[in-house]
Amino acid sequence: MSKISVVYWSQTGNTEAMAEAVGAGIAKAGKEADVVEVSSASMEDLKAAKVFALGCPAMGAEVLEEMEMEPFVEEVEGFAQGKTIALFGSYGWGDGQWMRDWEERMTAAGATVLNGEGLICQETPDDDAIKQCEELGEQLAQNA
Numbered sequence: 001m002s003k004i005s006v007v008y009w010s011q012t013g014n015t016e017a018m019a020e021a022v023g024a025g026i027a028k029a030g031k032e033a034d035v036v037e038v039s040s041a042s043m044e045d046l047k048a049a050k051v052f053a054l055g056c057p058a059m060g061a062e063v064l065e066e067m068e069m070e071p072f073v074e075e076v077e078g079f080a081q082g083k084t085i086a087l088f089g090s091y092g093w094g095d096g097q098w099m100r101d102w103e104e105r106m107t108a109a110g111a112t113v114l115n116g117e118g119l120i121c122q123e124t125p126d127d128d129a130i131k132q133c134e135e136l137g138e139q140l141a142q143n144a
């Protein structure tokens with residue numbers, strides 16, 4: 001059984017906690033999760049996959065982290081057609097514009113964004129946000 005990749009970037013651990021919870025949800029649904037930082041993610045695994053999850057907090061001014069995540073996502077856009085992608089990330093003071101832009105990009109690339117929108121949470125995920133992340137993982141596994 002191929003693993004479901006959960007690729008994330010996180011500076012202070014909030015999006016990382018979300019990623020771990022998405023991975024836990026995947027496992028709960030009976031599939032194997034591969035939760036990896038973007039710096040060690042395999043593009044080949046994503047190319048071969050029908051579904052995967054991507055996580056990144058709001059950085060800069062409502063953008064993805066620019067050194068690692070942005071170039072990674074640009075590459076994903078090149079083969080996203082037909083894939084189902086769960087998006088998630090933490091934010092601070094904004095209103096989620098970075099995620100709306102990200103959803104739009106992935107949709108324009110031909111992907112289906114799971115639930116039609118990314119899952120966002122303000123700063124550190126609380127119990128409710130962790131539960132939502134687990135549910136996202138379960139849903140993703142059901143689409144695999």
Ligand SMILES: Cc1cc2nc3c(=O)[nH]c(=O)nc-3n(C[C@H](O)[C@H](O)[C@H](O)COP(=O)(O)O)c2cc1C
Nearest residue numbers: 010011012013014015057059060062090092093094
């Ligand atoms: C350099 C920098 C830029 C940020 N830009 C935004 C932003 O544009 N909008 C926003 O809502 N939060 C912004 N934040 C807040 C982070 O998105 C927030 O703290 C988030 O929880 C960090 O997630 P992480 O722990 O996974 O790194 C920024 C934080 C930093 C350090």
